[in-house]
Amino acid sequence: MENQFNKQNVLSGLEEKFGHFIHALSLFDAKQLNQQPAYGGWTAGQVADHMIKATAGLPDGHTKDAERAIDRFVPDLKAIFLDFDTQLQSPDFIYPGNGPFTKEALIDQLEKQESMLMENVQTNNVKAVCIDAPFPTLDFLTRYEWFMFIQFHLARHEHQLKKIHAALLRTSDTKLSTSDTNPV
Numbered sequence: 001m002e003n004q005f006n007k008q009n010v011l012s013g014l015e016e017k018f019g020h021f022i023h024a025l026s027l028f029d030a031k032q033l034n035q036q037p038a039y040g041g042w043t044a045g046q047v048a049d050h051m052i053k054a055t056a057g058l059p060d061g062h063t064k065d066a067e068r069a070i071d072r073f074v075p076d077l078k079a080i081f082l083d084f085d086t087q088l089q090s091p092d093f094i095y096p097g098n099g100p101f102t103k104e105a106l107i108d109q110l111e112k113q114e115s116m117l118m119e120n121v122q123t124n125n126v127k128a129v130c131i132d133a134p135f136p137t138l139d140f141l142t143r144y145e146w147f148m149f150i151q152f153h154l155a156r157h158e159h160q161l162k163k164i165h166a167a168l169l170r171t172s173d174t175k176l177s178t179s180d181t182n183p184v
Contacts, residue, residue, distance in 0.1 A: 010121050010147050017154040018114040021051065022107055024161040028168075034100045037167035044164050045101030047157050048110065053094040054153055055113040058120065058146045059132035070127045070142040073135070077145065081152035084159050091136070121147065 025048050033045045042050070080088070090096075126144040134140045141149065 007121050007126060010126055010144065011118055013151050014114060014117055014121070014147060017151040017158070018110060021154045021158045021161070022110055024158045024165070025103065025107060025110075027161075027165050028103060030103065032165070032168050033103055033106075035168055037164050038171050039167060041164075042096060042160075043099065043101075044161055045099045045103075045106065046096035047160055047164070048106040049096035049099070049101060050090060050094055051154065051157055052106065052109045052113060053096070055110075055117060055150055057116070058130055058143060060120075060124070060128070060130040060143060060146070062131050063125070063128035063143075064131055066127055066129050066142055070144050071148070073138050073141055073145050074148050076138055077135075077149045077152055081149070081156045084156065117147070117150065 025044060028044045034043050036043050080086075120143070124143060126147065127142055129140050129142050130146060131140050135145075135149070
């Protein structure tokens with residue numbers, strides 16, 4: 001069980017999830033990045049801005065030794081964030097701006113966030129409980145749980161980016177096929 005909490009495993013997970021999220025974001029062109037899908041909701045740029053704000057750091061200025069399993073809330077976090085059928089409300093402090101956004105700036109900032117989090121994993125005790133702020137509806141999380149939350153959160157919004165991209169492509173295809181059938 002101890003091996004599960006190996007820092008290298010946490011680093012690999014963060015690297016993988018950031019990589020997948022950034023790849024999904026890279027599929028958008030400049031126009032699509034700031035285009036709202038026909039069904040409403042956030043633009044891809046807003047999703048990325050939200051993730052930049054959500055990965056800006058951990059509430060870990062003050063910590064204490066865990067007196068419980070350090071992964072106690074991982075199943076809860078996974079159930080919440082990987083349930084793609086349930087829409088969640090973003091807290092105000094990580095609500096995205098309106099843009100317009102540029103893909104290069106978003107990707108650059110996401111890469112900086114990833115580096116900052118990787119450094120946190122390497123230099124801090126992932127088993128410590130972060131007591132600066134509890135996670136809404138749960139409790140104070142360990143660093144390990146926060147890092148798992150970030151991975152689940154990235155996966156959730158990677159899924160959202162793919163959904164937005166597919167919707168924008170369908171809208172574009174519909175416009176193209178409609179214009180192809182209309183006489184000029």
